[in-house]
Amino acid sequence: ALKVVHRVLRHDRRHEMNLILGYLETLEADLPDESHQRIRTVTNMGERLLRRADKARSLEQLLHDGFERPNSAVELGPVIESTLVGSRQRFPDAELTVEAFPDCEVIANDLLERVLESVIENAVIHNDDSPRVEISIEENPTTVDIDVADDGPGIPDEYKHQVFGREEEDDLHHGDGFSLYFVDCVIDLYRGSIAVADNEWGGATFEIRLQKP
DSSP: OHHHHHHHHHHHHHHHHHHHHHHHHHHHHHSOGGGHHHHHHHHHHHHHHHHHHHHHHHHHHHHHHGGGSOOEEEEHHHHHHHHHHHHHHHOTTSEEEEOOOOOOEEEEOTTHHHHHHHHHHHHHHTOSSSOEEEEEEEEOSSEEEEEEEEOSSOOOGGGTTTTTOOSTTOOOTTSOSSHHHHHHHHHHHTTOEEEEEEOTTSSEEEEEEEEOO
């Protein structure tokens, strides 16, 4: 019964948010140009709420049957390319680049693209200037390292251990309150790891390590 209640609530929330986004689109067309940026700001917040709901549903499914759902060998190249295409469409003002990388496979599943999108999103939304995000990949004998570096304000050392919400008392600093927790849970399911470090731009680098098949 509780699952039914949760499903109905999720459906109602998504339906109502889609209605709100539809009204905002209509309102934007009726208002003068100087109001469009404020409309887009509210629209982006609504779209983030919908994406967060999707991540919550995915995480709930992971917690329910994730360890019974086997991972598999995933070709990394197409996932990176698809992630960049989607992220560039969502964040046209951001400079998103990827260094040349080896043709390799990692142990993952169909949530890997959403994981990478979430890390990129976190980098972009915490940068008030024109965000720069660079992805680099290094293949090791048994693992593959994926680094996502940004030129944002960085993360203070005292918050680096809190950003993923691994402990109950953590405040999910520098995150949107959920995305990085989602990322950490999924990567843990892959038997991988993620950490955050400073970089030469003064921003943060999220260091993801995944196992090879």
